Amino acid sequence: MIARALAIVSVLVMVAAVSAAQDSVVSPGAEMTKLAGGFRFTEGPAADAEGNIYFTDIPNNRILKWAVEAGQLSTFREDSGGANGLYFDREGNLLVCEGSGGRLVAISPDGKLTVLADTYDGKAFNSPNDLWIDPKGGVYFTDPRYGSRDNLPQDGEHVYYLTPDRTKVIRVIDDMVRPNGLIGTRDGRLLYVADHGDSKTFVYTVNEDGTLSGKKLFAPEGSDGMTIDNRGNIYLTTRVVAVYSSEGEKIEEIKVPEGPANLTFGGADRRTLFITARTSLYRIPLAVRGIRTPVMPARERGARQRQR
Template sequence: MFRLALTILALFLISNYTLQAQSPVIADGTELNLVSDQFSFTEGPAADSEGNVYFTDQPNNDIWIYTIDGELNKFMDESGRSNGLYFAENGDLLACADAKNELWSISPHMVVEVLVDGYEGKRLNGPNDLWPDPSGGIYFTDPYYQREYWDHTEKEIEEERVYYLSPDREDLIIVDDDLVQPNGIIGSPDGNTLYVADIGDGKTYSYTIHEDGTLSNKTLFTEMGSDGVTLDEQGNLYLTGDGVTVFNQEGEQIEHISVPQNWTANVTFGGTNNQTLFITASTAVYTLEMKVKGAS
């Protein structure tokens, strides 16, 4: 009887450990998959309506596509040193074009429209990441990272801000200028909540979004900054830097994904079912199958 009791207890402990070891977000039994490590520095992953993922190789001035069929193709060179990307509802690719500190819209045929080239006559610091809201307006971060290909070495705008471009593209407004170095940005699919990672201050904030694009209720979400960010369908927030760290809606860490690179820059969901996590990390890009889908 004593041995039976010990056996039952051991089985219970093993079973309990297995349950605890299972990730709340990563598909059981899956492993990080290296797509390619042929790049200089990867950034800005964004999925189109079919699940193909576009990303930038920023130092080489290229935008690439990783298709739902597993093919890796170059989409565009001379891409304005694009960094962060996101797809608009009409299928155009929105890009933070760092070469001349601009915000671009790129058609499927690679026709470029410059949406923003400055603020009140001054050059932007360098649009870095962006998120279009459901109404068609665009939020973007504008930190300052000195680039070797720039002719200038000083800011024209001292503050490193978050801006909002109105849906009609007529008005550009400041929505937060009280940040050290805003970087990653993402909003909830319902358009009610915006998340901004202040990588310079090691913090990430949430905001309430209003109909006119302004923000209120700035709230500390977690004491961790991030380069890029994304959301899943459960409202979990994914932050990058040292791999990928996942937080639930209460700001509690629920997962950490180790990535074998010095820096993990950005992350998004893609694939045919919007259930593949696509990770840009230094010279490489990776995929990871998930239990959850990306927010959409």
């Protein structure tokens, strides 16, 4: 009877282990790979329509590009205005949070730069840090200040929303210590925002006009950058990549050789996690796929432009 009970327990343990392995976000046997190094502080990774990764080296004032298929690194933009967070919109424009420039800008596929927002209530921003574009085309972005907080242009460190027509900036969060990373769900109904200064991450309901309500504690730790996968899991960057289920349960940790700052899914199938970590860019294959605002492929974008 005891032997039978032990056998049942053994089977249950094996089933649980198999279940855990199947639920892991990391592909079986996957290894972390360093793609490039020698930077000063990498941040803001974003994938274009082909899955190539653009990221920033903040102290060196550059935006770089990792061509996934060719495995080659190139400089996309010098004198980047202290570029930090990046995100592609549906038209293929690269939106950039210029930390030292104090503004949110868009760089078109042909290299033209347009300033989208540089003031709120007639005052300059502190240091735009990270951003997410919702399904309507509106842009949420955080505006903390790292380093000296003397003489802040704004009356604190807040979160803003640039309306889809890109004519108005709304302050949507004004009660955080130091907001940083943020990401939304594919349907645009929920927004996750990390209060890096208070070591907490919160989730909000997104209202029809882009304002936020129903603030709830999501995770008892903050984050620098964030991303989301097709299971609804949220990825936070602290000393490791911490993976939380949509219910707010920590389900996994992914160790990185250097402290991770930000991350995004890329590659042709969006099944590779790219991580900016201090002086380097890393990648690891996952068993899940990233989700994001759909980016219009270059050939479709070109056809639309010819029709105009």
